[in-house]
Amino acid sequence: MTSIPKTSRRDFLKLAAAAGGGLVLGFHWESAEAKIMNVIHGGTVAGSDISFNSYLSISPDDVITIFSPNPELGQNIKTSFPMIVAEELDADWTKVHVQQAMLDTKKYERQVTGGSGAIPHSWERLRKAGATARYMLMEAAAKRWSVPASSLTAEHGVVYHKESGRKATYGELATDASAIAVPADVKLKDKKDFKLIGTAVRNVDSKQMITGKPLYGLDFYREGMLFAMLQRPPAFGTKIKSVDAAAAKAMPGIVDVVTFKNNVAVVGKSTWQVNKARKALKVEYEPDGAAALESTTDHDQIFKKLLDSSDPNVVSVKRKDGDADAAFKTAAKVITKEYQCPFLSHSPLEPMNFFAHVRPDGVELVGPSQTPDMARNETAKLLNIPPEQITLELTRLGGGFGRRLKADYVLEAAELSSLIKAPVKVIWTREDDMTGGSYRPAVRYRFSAALDAKGNLVGYKLRGVGINAGNCTREDNFPSGAVDNLQIESIEHKSPITTGAWRAPITNFLAFAEQAFIDEVAMAAGKDPVAFRLDLLAKAKTTPVGAIKYDIDRMKGVIDLVVEKSQWGKKKGVSQGFSVYFSHRSYVAQVAEIEMKKGKPVLEKIHAAADCGVVVNISGANQQVRGGVTDGLGHALFGSLTFKDGAAEQKNFNNYRLIRMKEVPAIDVHFVNNGIDPTGLGEPALPPTGGAVANALFKALGKRLYNQPFTKQEELKGVSLGERL
Amino acid sequence: MANYKLQINGRTLEADVDADTPLLWVLRDHLGLVGTKFGCGIAQCGACTVHVDGKAMRSCSLPVSAVGAKKVTTIEGLSELGDHPVQQAWDEVDVAQCGYCQAGQIMTAAALLAQNPKPTNEQIENAMHGNICRCGTYHRILEAVALASTKLK
Numbered sequence: 001m002t003s004i005p006k007t008s009r010r011d012f013l014k015l016a017a018a019a020g021g022g023l024v025l026g027f028h029w030e031s032a033e034a035k036i037m038n039v040i041h042g043g044t045v046a047g048s049d050i051s052f053n054s055y056l057s058i059s060p061d062d063v064i065t066i067f068s069p070n071p072e073l074g075q076n077i078k079t080s081f082p083m084i085v086a087e088e089l090d091a092d093w094t095k096v097h098v099q100q101a102m103l104d105t106k107k108y109e110r111q112v113t114g115g116s117g118a119i120p121h122s123w124e125r126l127r128k129a130g131a132t133a134r135y136m137l138m139e140a141a142a143k144r145w146s147v148p149a150s151s152l153t154a155e156h157g158v159v160y161h162k163e164s165g166r167k168a169t170y171g172e173l174a175t176d177a178s179a180i181a182v183p184a185d186v187k188l189k190d191k192k193d194f195k196l197i198g199t200a201v202r203n204v205d206s207k208q209m210i211t212g213k214p215l216y217g218l219d220f221y222r223e224g225m226l227f228a229m230l231q232r233p234p235a236f237g238t239k240i241k242s243v244d245a246a247a248a249k250a251m252p253g254i255v256d257v258v259t260f261k262n263n264v265a266v267v268g269k270s271t272w273q274v275n276k277a278r279k280a281l282k283v284e285y286e287p288d289g290a291a292a293l294e295s296t297t298d299h300d301q302i303f304k305k306l307l308d309s310s311d312p313n314v315v316s317v318k319r320k321d322g323d324a325d326a327a328f329k330t331a332a333k334v335i336t337k338e339y340q341c342p343f344l345s346h347s348p349l350e351p352m353n354f355f356a357h358v359r360p361d362g363v364e365l366v367g368p369s370q371t372p373d374m375a376r377n378e379t380a381k382l383l384n385i386p387p388e389q390i391t392l393e394l395t396r397l398g399g400g401f402g403r404r405l406k407a408d409y410v411l412e413a414a415e416l417s418s419l420i421k422a423p424v425k426v427i428w429t430r431e432d433d434m435t436g437g438s439y440r441p442a443v444r445y446r447f448s449a450a451l452d453a454k455g456n457l458v459g460y461k462l463r464g465v466g467i468n469a470g471n472c473t474r475e476d477n478f479p480s481g482a483v484d485n486l487q488i489e490s491i492e493h494k495s496p497i498t499t500g501a502w503r504a505p506i507t508n509f510l511a512f513a514e515q516a517f518i519d520e521v522a523m524a525a526g527k528d529p530v531a532f533r534l535d536l537l538a539k540a541k542t543t544p545v546g547a548i549k550y551d552i553d554r555m556k557g558v559i560d561l562v563v564e565k566s567q568w569g570k571k572k573g574v575s576q577g578f579s580v581y582f583s584h585r586s587y588v589a590q591v592a593e594i595e596m597k598k599g600k601p602v603l604e605k606i607h608a609a610a611d612c613g614v615v616v617n618i619s620g621a622n623q624q625v626r627g628g629v630t631d632g633l634g635h636a637l638f639g640s641l642t643f644k645d646g647a648a649e650q651k652n653f654n655n656y657r658l659i660r661m662k663e664v665p666a667i668d669v670h671f672v673n674n675g676i677d678p679t680g681l682g683e684p685a686l687p688p689t690g691g692a693v694a695n696a697l698f699k700a701l702g703k704r705l706y707n708q709p710f711t712k713q714e715e716l717k718g719v720s721l722g723e724r725l
Numbered sequence: 726m727a728n729y730k731l732q733i734n735g736r737t738l739e740a741d742v743d744a745d746t747p748l749l750w751v752l753r754d755h756l757g758l759v760g761t762k763f764g765c766g767i768a769q770c771g772a773c774t775v776h777v778d779g780k781a782m783r784s785c786s787l788p789v790s791a792v793g794a795k796k797v798t799t800i801e802g803l804s805e806l807g808d809h810p811v812q813q814a815w816d817e818v819d820v821a822q823c824g825y826c827q828a829g830q831i832m833t834a835a836a837l838l839a840q841n842p843k844p845t846n847e848q849i850e851n852a853m854h855g856n857i858c859r860c861g862t863y864h865r866i867l868e869a870v871a872l873a874s875t876k877l878k
């Protein structure tokens with residue numbers, strides 16, 4: 001077989017089939033034959049295409065190419081972004097071709113996936129991109145037919161002049177339109193005229209995903225590319241003392257073993273060979289400075305100690321309204337409860353990986369990242385070169401959940417490539433990810449509520465201690481603004497165990513703690529948990545205390561909707577638990593329903609009502625909510641990563657349990673339709689779930705849950721959980 | 726290292742690899758068939774599922790030396806045109822989020838339906854329980870398998 005030109009894998013297989021007849025030779029990295037497998041994403045447009053702006057171009061044969069600049073990790077941005085452009089363009093969606101754009105922050109500014117912020121940030125910009133091109137196409141038609149543009153209409157990629165019966169497709173008009181001056185401002189559609197936005201549009205990568213096309217970073221191969229796995233310190237707080245790589249180096253397929261920072265990189269010709277050789281490394285580690293090798297049992301002690309601290313250098317007061325201490329002194333009833341969560345692994349199903357080729361004239365990076373711009377800038381700093389010399393090609397991400405907001409694995413690839421002067425892909429195994437990555441921080445909260453004789457909430461205190469969690473509270477969230485005397489405090493314990501933003505940072509557990517606590521307080525006050533919250537919201541509206549940074553009406557909107565859809569409080573034989581939370585910019589309320597079946601509590605259903613403003617793609621949005629609820633439920637039930645002497649004790653899915661099919665209840669999704677601009681949906685459905693389920697479990701069993709994961713708690717000991725739990 | 730002749734997707738493919746190399750990595754690194762995914766490497770997640778003589782198997786835990794002359798089908802070979810009833814159903818239901826687990830899900834589902842064309846929901850759940858979807862697309866997977874079962878010829 002001769003060398004293969006730059007081509008797609010499919011073409012390669014075709015060529016291979018033609019070359020080999022019935023017997024096709026598998027290619028070998030060790031051989032000199034060229035083997036190139038680029039991931040499918042495009043990146044450029046054909047020369048004949050007319051480019052209107054950085055988001056779209058139109059070909060003479062009516063293919064509309066829309067570039068999606070943000071990383072796609074399952075939030076469906078690669079479908080919903082182009083939908084927004086196509087809506088204002090009045091394009092024929094069946095002729096829209098979507099491509100992942102290269103990293104180019106001059107063109108696109110925020111190329112980030114995180115904080116549920118992509119659509120809110122780009123909404124206006126994408127609409128304008130579509131509307132501007134539409135305007136230019138209409139003007140071109142007006143000019144061609146010498147009629148006023150106002151007499152024209154456009155639909156499905158065709159401009160019509162109804163009076164004369166003339167029509168022209170966008171492709172036919174594209175060249176003329178490109179000569180029209182770009183309007184400074186352009187009128188956007190009235191939302192009620194949306195035709196595409198709000199409908200169910202299939203994932204643009206659907207066909208490629210279901211046929212196994214190379215889309216992900218791990219699927220990227222390049223001629224001459226080497227494979228590498230790194231051995232990182234087995235425990236946080238240790239560093240390399242000595243390395244004996246002789247045995248590993250002698251193994252087949254191994255090209256080099258390189259030590260840098262605290263990594264020993266095994267470089268070779270295939271994944272399996274480097275994986276095997278890595279096991280043959282003999283590396284000794286020693287404590288790194290004075291840092292302790294922390295265990296989960298140490299953290300339990302640290303939490304207890306710090307929650308009782310009165311040291312102003314330790315305790316950071318985040319919000320103070322009125323005089324909480326005084327209110328607690330005169331209260332008729334005081335309730336104090338503590339809630340704790342363990343570390344969690346992000347565990348996107350595609351493990352970390354990145355390709356880097358550091359050449360004298362520039363650097364090529366390819367792979368999955370939620371923050372490509374940051375990855376490029378950090379690489380530039382590391383290699384001491386200007387960022388302009390680095391190109392970064394984004395692949396589809398096999399999940400993110402916050403893990404790929406960090407660039408550590410990109411930097412590893414870049415540094416290794418610069419050391420070995422060869423193109424290399426760094427691959428993490430699942431064990432690497434779980435033991436050496438980055439975690440949702442473990443946190444413990446203490447909530448206190450003061451009730452007056454009538455059961456009104458007159459004082460509220462929250463103190464949280466987090467491990468490398470920064471501010472582990474959200475001091476301006478509900479019920480702040482609804483309580484006269486309130487104090488919110490945060491304490492951080494600095495640890496060698498590295499943490500990171502995990503989907504719905506902080507609120508992924510804070511919401512459970514708060515919503516479980518409020519449920520308990522409401523019952524102590526003798527009130528229905530929903531009515532109790534609505535009363536607080538009414539108070540925040542009429543007599544707000546301090547700043548209110550959430551939208552009271554939107555929160556009430558999702559509560560009303562979920563109450564209606566779940567028939568809150570009206571179902572016989574069903575234990576319902578309620579929860580509502582505001583995170584990022586959106587609102588989600590949930591009701592979990594547990595039924596006793598053969599003496600076992602079975603979680604049958606979760607109703608979710610969301611307000612994320614305009615829903616762009618109802619198919620994606622429905623799944624986003626279901627996926628978020630499933631994620632919240634799974635981690636509340638099972639998620640737990642513990643440490644012993646600085647080392648993670650769970651290393652793979654055999655003992656780090658993720659939720660599976662049989663454990664998921666029915667999830668009904670509803671959206672508030674209020675027409676406001678989109679406010680994001682990647683995270684907000686997750687936080688409320690744990691609280692709704694715990695509150696339902698209390699109704700069913702009379703037992704309160706305070707810690708996660710639920711399945712490991714004393715409170716559920718001896719409780720035989722049903723199939724679905 | 727040894728030379729293995731493998732029956733993959735109706736063709737004979739050769740690879741020079743160590744005997745203990747998992748089929749997964751032979752497919753991915755040596756044969757250019759990257760549709761089969763790596764998720765855990767220890768037979769826990771199902772991302773690497775292929776068919777071996779029609780049965781769903783975890784290719785991450787199957788050494789190439791154990792494959793012999795058995796017929797291997799990967800996601801790339803499930804259908805010529807990407808229109809196997811399971812693939813069609815996956816597309817119609819719009820199952821995927823990140824999509825990374827879906828090749829493995831589809832292969833598991835296709836093996837189930839080949840052996841049991843009219844599974845109950847419970848049978849579907851039992852068959853699919855071994856495949857993790859970190860994004861949580863389980864409802865749609867269930868729906869798609871049920872839909873695919875109606876499309877079988």
Ligand code: FES
Pocket residue numbers: 762763764765766767768769770771772773774783784785786
């Ligand atoms: S990669 Fe084989 S089961 Fe997970």
Ligand code: FES
Pocket residue numbers: 074349398399821822823824825826827857858859860861862
């Ligand atoms: S779709 Fe992302 S893991 Fe299943």
